[in-house]
Amino acid sequence: MKRTVQVFIEGGGDGNSRQHSNFRQGWSKFLSELRTIAQSNGYDALKIIRGGGRGRAFKSFKNHRKSLPNDLCVLLVDSETLAPITTNVWDIVKNRKGDGWEKPNWANEKHLYLMAHMVETWLLTDQEALQAFFRNGFNANPLPTTDLENRPTQDINRALQAATKNAQRGAYRHGQSHEIIELVRPERVKTLPHGNRLFEKMEELLKT
Numbered sequence: 789m790k791r792t793v794q795v796f797i798e799g800g801g802d803g804n805s806r807q808h809s810n811f812r813q814g815w816s817k818f819l820s821e822l823r824t825i826a827q828s829n830g831y832d833a834l835k836i837i838r839g840g841g842r843g844r845a846f847k848s849f850k851n852h853r854k855s856l857p858n859d860l861c862v863l864l865v866d867s868e869t870l871a872p873i874t875t876n877v878w879d880i881v882k883n884r885k886g887d888g889w890e891k892p893n894w895a896n897e898k899h900l901y902l903m904a905h906m907v908e909t910w911l912l913t914d915q916e917a918l919q920a921f922f923r924n925g926f927n928a929n930p931l932p933t934t935d936l937e938n939r940p941t942q943d944i945n946r947a948l949q950a951a952t953k954n955a956q957r958g959a960y961r962h963g964q965s966h967e968i969i970e971l972v973r974p975e976r977v978k979t980l981p982h983g984n985r986l987f988e989k990m991e992e993l994l995k996t
Contacts, residue, residue: 791858793826793834793994795819796849798865799907800838800966812836814966821974822987825994831860842866842887850892862899862990866906870938873981877902898993901986904937907965908944910977912936917971921964922955937980 800811815836816823823834839845842865849863869884871877877900878891891900903910911918913936915928930950932939948960977983 789858790832791830791860792856793822793831794837794852794856794859794861795834796837796839796845796852796861796863798839798842798845799963800840808838811838811966814968814970817970818972818974822990822994825991829994831994839863839865842868846881846887846889853892853894860993862901862993864901864903864986867902867904867982868941869905871902871904871982873985898989901990902982904980904982905939905941906944907969908941908948908960909936909939910980910983911965911968911972912944912947913976913979913983914972917968917973917976918951920971921968922952922957922960924956925952925954926956927951927954937982 795815797811797815800807812835816834819834819836826834837848839848845865846863849861852859852861865881867880867884868886869880871880877897878889878895880902881887881889881900882891912931912933915931918931919926919928928951930947932943932947936944952958952960974987978987
Protein backbone atom coordinates (compact mmCIF):
# COMPACT_ATOMS: atom_id res chain seq x y z
CA MET A 789 0.00 0.00 0.00
CA LYS A 790 1.41 3.37 -1.02
CA ARG A 791 1.55 6.06 1.64
CA THR A 792 2.19 9.73 0.94
CA VAL A 793 3.05 12.70 3.13
CA GLN A 794 0.67 15.56 2.36
CA VAL A 795 1.86 18.99 3.53
CA PHE A 796 -0.97 21.54 3.55
CA ILE A 797 0.57 25.02 3.40
CA GLU A 798 -1.21 28.34 3.80
CA GLY A 799 -0.84 30.65 0.80
CA GLY A 800 -0.68 30.49 -2.96
CA GLY A 801 -4.04 32.19 -3.43
CA ASP A 802 -6.73 30.67 -5.58
CA GLY A 803 -5.03 31.28 -8.91
CA ASN A 804 -4.43 29.24 -12.01
CA SER A 805 -2.62 25.95 -12.55
CA ARG A 806 0.68 27.73 -13.22
CA GLN A 807 0.53 29.44 -9.83
CA HIS A 808 -0.27 26.08 -8.28
CA SER A 809 2.74 24.52 -10.00
CA ASN A 810 5.06 27.35 -8.94
CA PHE A 811 3.83 27.13 -5.35
CA ARG A 812 4.48 23.41 -5.22
CA GLN A 813 7.88 23.80 -6.86
CA GLY A 814 9.10 26.43 -4.42
CA TRP A 815 8.03 24.61 -1.29
CA SER A 816 9.09 21.21 -2.63
CA LYS A 817 12.65 22.43 -3.03
CA PHE A 818 12.68 24.01 0.41
CA LEU A 819 11.38 20.80 2.02
CA SER A 820 13.52 18.40 -0.04
CA GLU A 821 15.37 17.29 3.11
CA LEU A 822 12.10 16.06 4.61
CA ARG A 823 11.14 14.35 1.37
CA THR A 824 14.34 12.31 1.51
CA ILE A 825 13.60 11.32 5.11
CA ALA A 826 10.03 10.38 4.19
CA GLN A 827 11.14 8.16 1.32
CA SER A 828 13.72 6.51 3.58
CA ASN A 829 10.94 5.61 6.00
CA GLY A 830 8.48 3.91 3.68
CA TYR A 831 6.58 6.86 2.20
CA ASP A 832 6.11 6.97 -1.54
CA ALA A 833 6.35 10.77 -1.81
CA LEU A 834 6.03 14.09 -0.03
CA LYS A 835 3.46 16.30 -1.74
CA ILE A 836 2.80 20.00 -1.30
CA ILE A 837 -0.85 21.06 -1.12
CA ARG A 838 -1.53 24.74 -1.83
CA GLY A 839 -3.89 25.71 0.96
CA GLY A 840 -4.96 29.18 -0.11
CA GLY A 841 -6.34 31.17 2.84
CA ARG A 842 -5.54 29.95 6.33
CA GLY A 843 -9.11 28.88 7.09
CA ARG A 844 -9.33 26.94 3.88
CA ALA A 845 -5.95 25.30 4.53
CA PHE A 846 -7.07 24.17 7.98
CA LYS A 847 -10.35 22.82 6.64
CA SER A 848 -8.60 20.83 3.91
CA PHE A 849 -6.13 19.42 6.42
CA LYS A 850 -8.86 18.58 8.94
CA ASN A 851 -10.99 16.76 6.37
CA HIS A 852 -8.17 14.77 4.83
CA ARG A 853 -9.04 11.60 6.76
CA LYS A 854 -12.06 11.00 4.55
CA SER A 855 -10.19 11.12 1.25
CA LEU A 856 -6.65 10.21 2.33
CA PRO A 857 -7.05 7.79 5.25
CA ASN A 858 -3.68 6.09 4.72
CA ASP A 859 -1.59 9.23 4.23
CA LEU A 860 0.26 11.37 6.76
CA CYS A 861 -0.98 14.95 6.58
CA VAL A 862 0.49 17.99 8.34
CA LEU A 863 -0.44 21.66 8.34
CA LEU A 864 1.94 24.65 7.99
CA VAL A 865 0.44 28.12 8.53
CA ASP A 866 1.42 31.62 9.67
CA SER A 867 0.93 32.15 13.39
CA GLU A 868 -0.25 35.77 12.84
CA THR A 869 0.42 36.33 16.54
CA LEU A 870 3.10 35.80 19.15
CA ALA A 871 3.89 32.11 19.33
CA PRO A 872 6.10 31.23 22.30
CA ILE A 873 7.93 28.02 21.47
CA THR A 874 7.01 26.66 24.93
CA THR A 875 3.25 26.97 24.18
CA ASN A 876 1.38 24.12 22.53
CA VAL A 877 0.79 25.07 18.90
CA TRP A 878 -2.82 23.90 18.92
CA ASP A 879 -3.48 26.20 21.88
CA ILE A 880 -2.10 29.14 19.87
CA VAL A 881 -4.50 28.66 16.95
CA LYS A 882 -7.39 27.80 19.25
CA ASN A 883 -6.99 31.03 21.23
CA ARG A 884 -6.19 33.33 18.31
CA LYS A 885 -9.08 35.66 17.47
CA GLY A 886 -10.31 34.76 13.99
CA ASP A 887 -9.17 31.14 14.23
CA GLY A 888 -10.62 29.25 17.18
CA TRP A 889 -9.39 26.01 15.65
CA GLU A 890 -10.05 22.81 17.55
CA LYS A 891 -7.46 20.08 17.24
CA PRO A 892 -8.87 17.08 15.32
CA ASN A 893 -9.13 14.05 17.59
CA TRP A 894 -6.65 12.12 15.43
CA ALA A 895 -3.97 14.87 15.47
CA ASN A 896 -1.17 15.72 17.88
CA GLU A 897 1.37 18.55 18.22
CA LYS A 898 3.50 17.12 15.41
CA HIS A 899 0.73 17.60 12.85
CA LEU A 900 0.75 21.42 13.09
CA TYR A 901 3.62 23.84 12.36
CA LEU A 902 3.73 27.62 12.60
CA MET A 903 5.63 30.34 10.78
CA ALA A 904 5.92 33.08 13.39
CA HIS A 905 4.57 35.59 12.74
CA MET A 906 4.46 34.78 9.01
CA VAL A 907 6.38 33.19 6.15
CA GLU A 908 8.14 36.48 5.40
CA THR A 909 9.96 36.09 8.72
CA TRP A 910 11.57 32.96 7.30
CA LEU A 911 12.65 34.84 4.19
CA LEU A 912 14.57 37.33 6.32
CA THR A 913 16.84 34.58 7.63
CA ASP A 914 18.59 34.34 4.25
CA GLN A 915 19.56 37.75 2.92
CA GLU A 916 21.60 36.12 0.15
CA ALA A 917 18.43 34.48 -1.16
CA LEU A 918 16.64 37.83 -1.12
CA GLN A 919 19.55 39.43 -2.96
CA ALA A 920 19.51 36.68 -5.60
CA PHE A 921 15.77 37.11 -6.14
CA PHE A 922 15.49 40.91 -6.18
CA ARG A 923 18.89 41.54 -7.87
CA ASN A 924 20.24 45.04 -8.39
CA GLY A 925 18.92 47.70 -6.08
CA PHE A 926 18.23 45.36 -3.19
CA ASN A 927 19.36 46.90 0.11
CA ALA A 928 19.69 44.59 3.10
CA ASN A 929 20.36 47.40 5.59
CA PRO A 930 16.71 47.87 6.70
CA LEU A 931 16.25 44.17 7.45
CA PRO A 932 16.30 43.06 11.10
CA THR A 933 18.49 40.09 11.94
CA THR A 934 17.62 39.33 15.57
CA ASP A 935 14.52 38.33 17.53
CA LEU A 936 12.71 37.74 14.23
CA GLU A 937 9.88 35.55 15.49
CA ASN A 938 8.83 38.17 18.03
CA ARG A 939 8.53 40.99 15.49
CA PRO A 940 4.94 41.84 14.42
CA THR A 941 3.87 41.48 10.82
CA GLN A 942 3.80 45.22 10.16
CA ASP A 943 7.47 45.53 11.14
CA ILE A 944 8.48 42.68 8.84
CA ASN A 945 6.43 44.11 5.99
CA ARG A 946 7.91 47.58 6.42
CA ALA A 947 11.44 46.21 6.44
CA LEU A 948 10.89 44.17 3.29
CA GLN A 949 9.35 47.11 1.49
CA ALA A 950 12.27 49.35 2.45
CA ALA A 951 14.82 46.76 1.38
CA THR A 952 13.25 46.14 -2.03
CA LYS A 953 11.72 49.49 -3.03
CA ASN A 954 14.53 50.19 -5.53
CA ALA A 955 15.15 46.59 -6.56
CA GLN A 956 15.36 45.47 -10.17
CA ARG A 957 12.39 43.15 -9.68
CA GLY A 958 10.34 45.78 -7.89
CA ALA A 959 9.19 46.00 -4.29
CA TYR A 960 8.19 42.83 -2.48
CA ARG A 961 4.59 41.73 -3.05
CA HIS A 962 2.57 39.26 -1.03
CA GLY A 963 2.33 36.15 -3.15
CA GLN A 964 6.05 36.07 -3.98
CA SER A 965 7.05 34.13 -0.88
CA HIS A 966 6.85 30.72 -2.56
CA GLU A 967 9.19 31.94 -5.30
CA ILE A 968 11.73 33.13 -2.76
CA ILE A 969 11.43 30.17 -0.36
CA GLU A 970 12.83 28.02 -3.18
CA LEU A 971 16.11 29.93 -2.77
CA VAL A 972 16.14 30.05 1.03
CA ARG A 973 18.53 27.67 2.74
CA PRO A 974 16.77 25.53 5.35
CA GLU A 975 19.74 25.80 7.69
CA ARG A 976 19.06 29.52 7.95
CA VAL A 977 15.40 28.96 8.85
CA LYS A 978 16.48 26.40 11.43
CA THR A 979 18.07 29.22 13.42
CA LEU A 980 14.49 30.24 14.37
CA PRO A 981 12.73 28.20 17.07
CA HIS A 982 9.62 27.46 14.99
CA GLY A 983 11.66 27.01 11.83
CA ASN A 984 13.80 24.41 13.55
CA ARG A 985 10.71 22.78 15.04
CA LEU A 986 9.32 22.08 11.56
CA PHE A 987 12.34 20.02 10.55
CA GLU A 988 13.02 18.43 13.92
CA LYS A 989 9.49 17.35 14.83
CA MET A 990 8.49 16.35 11.31
CA GLU A 991 11.53 14.09 11.13
CA GLU A 992 10.41 12.45 14.37
CA LEU A 993 6.90 12.04 12.97
CA LEU A 994 8.17 10.52 9.73
CA LYS A 995 10.24 7.99 11.65
CA THR A 996 7.39 6.95 13.93
